[in-house]
Amino acid sequence: MQMSAVAESKAGFKEGLRAGISIAVGYLPVALTFGLLAKTTGLTVIEAVLMSVLVFAGAAQYISLSLIAGGAGAAIIIFNTFIVNIRHFLMSASLNEKMEPETRLKKAVYAFGLTDETFTVIATKEGKSTTGFAFGVMLIAYGSWVINTGIGHLIGASLPSFLQQAMSIALYAMFIGLLVPSAKKDLKVVYLAGLAAALNSLFVLTGLLNTGWAIAAASLLSAVVVEAAGWLRKGAGLL
Structure with a gap:
């Protein structure tokens, strides 16, 4: 066995x-x-x-x-x-x-x-x-x-x-x-990348965060914002 x-x-x-x-x-x-x-x-x-x-x-x-x-x-x-x-x-x-x-x-x-x-x-x-x-x-x-x-x-x-x-x-x-x-397959990826790039540039150019923390913060914030926008859009469609 x-x-x-x-x-x-x-x-x-x-x-x-x-x-x-x-x-x-x-x-x-x-x-x-x-x-x-x-x-x-x-x-x-x-x-x-x-x-x-x-x-x-x-x-x-x-x-x-x-x-x-x-x-x-x-x-x-x-x-x-x-x-x-x-x-x-x-x-x-x-x-x-x-x-x-x-x-x-x-x-x-x-x-x-x-x-x-x-x-x-x-x-x-x-x-x-x-x-x-x-x-x-x-x-x-x-x-x-x-x-x-x-x-x-x-x-x-x-x-x-x-x-x-x-x-x-x-x-x-x-x-x-x-x-x-990925961007070709899903438009959400374009929004995520664009928003993350904009936030990262804002954090770095204004001196709010250094490069490393700016990348992490921009990634997290862009994910939250894009997902929240998606939920709001679905909710509005149900009304």
């Missing part, structure tokens, strides 16, 4: 590895770019790889680079990472219903590997998802992100200095690249 459970776990793990290959391939260019930009921001290869090892959150890591470049302190970087990844609370709760019963320790392990992409693959699997399957999906995605971060940094180190400095512009291009597809 026990051997059967072990064999089933191994089969689920292998299935998860196969299902996660597409994520690993998709992470390759993004992780390479992150490693390269981490080099231009001033992080050592060890620091860049450690960030990917310990954080494993693409958008949050990119924002952290911009905050580090702006001289933000550790507290604001941690707070912004929390805000950016707060959606993981909902994703974890949803995934908990999908997964088979498991110990808290194993749940904690695969909760660390939760990203938008791994969540999608696991959540869309037919029936209950096994722990082995989740580990397989997350391990190959995690390995791709960490390894390619290091490779990207090493590639960046071999570039001429003037190209390394120019690559700092790519950080902002990356944010635009992440924003545009």
Whole structure:
């Protein structure tokens, strides 16, 4: 009986590895770019790889680079990472219903590997998802992100200095690249981005907040205002 459970776990793990290959391939260019930009921001290869090892959150890591470049302190970087990844609370709760019963320790392990992409693959699997399957999906995605971060940094180190400095512009291009597809799908994203940009500029230019706290405050306030406007509009439609 026990051997059967072990064999089933191994089969689920292998299935998860196969299902996660597409994520690993998709992470390759993004992780390479992150490693390269981490080099231009001033992080050592060890620091860049450690960030990917310990954080494993693409958008949050990119924002952290911009905050580090702006001289933000550790507290604001941690707070912004929390805000950016707060959606993981909902994703974890949803995934908990999908997964088979498991110990808290194993749940904690695969909760660390939760990203938008791994969540999608696991959540869309037919029936209950096994722990082995989740580990397989997350391990190959995690390995791709960490390894390619290091490779990207090493590639960046071999570039001429003037190209390394120019690559700092790519950080902002990356944010635009992440924003545009979402904005095309939902007009609310345009309102959120526009209002957040305006509030951030107001906070920084008036000296009310420094760069790090301005980003966090603008993100939270824009989300509240846009959602409140949406509720008021729906309420007015019901009257």
